[in-house]
Amino acid sequence: MLNVAGIVEDSVVDGPGLRVVIFGQGCPHRCQGCHNPDTWEAGAGTVMSEEQICGIVKSNPLCRGVTFSGGEPFAQAEGFAKIAQQLKDDGYEVASYSGYTFEQLMNGTKEQQKLLQAIDILIDGPFVPAQKSLSLNFRGSRNQQILNVRESLKRRQAVAETSSRWMGEY
Numbered sequence: 001m002l003n004v005a006g007i008v009e010d011s012v013v014d015g016p017g018l019r020v021v022i023f024g025q026g027c028p029h030r031c032q033g034c035h036n037p038d039t040w041e042a043g044a045g046t047v048m049s050e051e052q053i054c055g056i057v058k059s060n061p062l063c064r065g066v067t068f069s070g071g072e073p074f075a076q077a078e079g080f081a082k083i084a085q086q087l088k089d090d091g092y093e094v095a096s097y098s099g100y101t102f103e104q105l106m107n108g109t110k111e112q113q114k115l116l117q118a119i120d121i122l123i124d125g126p127f128v129p130a131q132k133s134l135s136l137n138f139r140g141s142r143n144q145q146i147l148n149v150r151e152s153l154k155r156r157q158a159v160a161e162t163s164s165r166w167m168g169e170y
Contacts, residue, residue: 002053002079003045005038005071009060014067015095015121015138016165020057024071024080029099033129035140039071050082057087068096068119077111084118095121102147102158121161122147137168 005023008014014021023036025045030037038044057066066087073080073096084094096119098105105116105124116122123139123146131141138146146166151159161167 001047001049002076002083003042004048004053005036005045007053007056009056009063011067013138014069014097015065015093017065018060018063019065019067019095020060020063021067021069022053022057022073022080022083023069024073024076026075027070027072027099028075029072029126031099031127033127033132033140035127036070042075045071050079050086053083054086057092058090064091065093065095068094070097072099074098074100074105074108074112074115077109077115081111081115081118084115088118088120093121094119095123097123099126101125102145102152106156116149117153119149121166122149122152124158138166 003025026042
């Protein structure tokens with residue numbers, strides 16, 4: 001079960017292509033300048049099962065990408081990991097935003113590590129107002145990175161995603 005702030009079924013701003021975005025409810029970071037402060041309180045969302053969420057994603061025949069946002073998806077890592085694995089098994093690309101860095105997640109809880117292993121792309125790091133930039137693709141501040149998770153896990157260090165899809169070159 002997940003505590004969800006909302007689901008957007010046709011986003012074009014949270015990753016390349018048409019994506020379903022699942023907003024987790026609850027965030028320990030509470031970044032100054034956050035664009036989703038209504039997702040901070042853990043108990044304010046709607047409880048949904050992993051099966052319900054996957055059903056919503058699969059009901060959109062045009063979508064092949066899913067993005068986890070928040071709140072902080074890694075604060076509910078166990079449930080998001082189940083969703084990520086199911087969707088990947090069904091051929092979806094799975095990305096996640098996180099206020100944690102890749103290094104923090106590598107050393108995080110077993111559940112956080114499991115979620116990290118289940119996603120394709122990680123946009124990591126907290127939003128930092130002093131590093132805000134409107135020219136970045138899929139990020140709000142320059143400290144945030146778009147990472148290729150498979151390569152990052154293999155090398156045990158953050159590896160930037162370089163595909164033209166994620167770099168904004170269509």
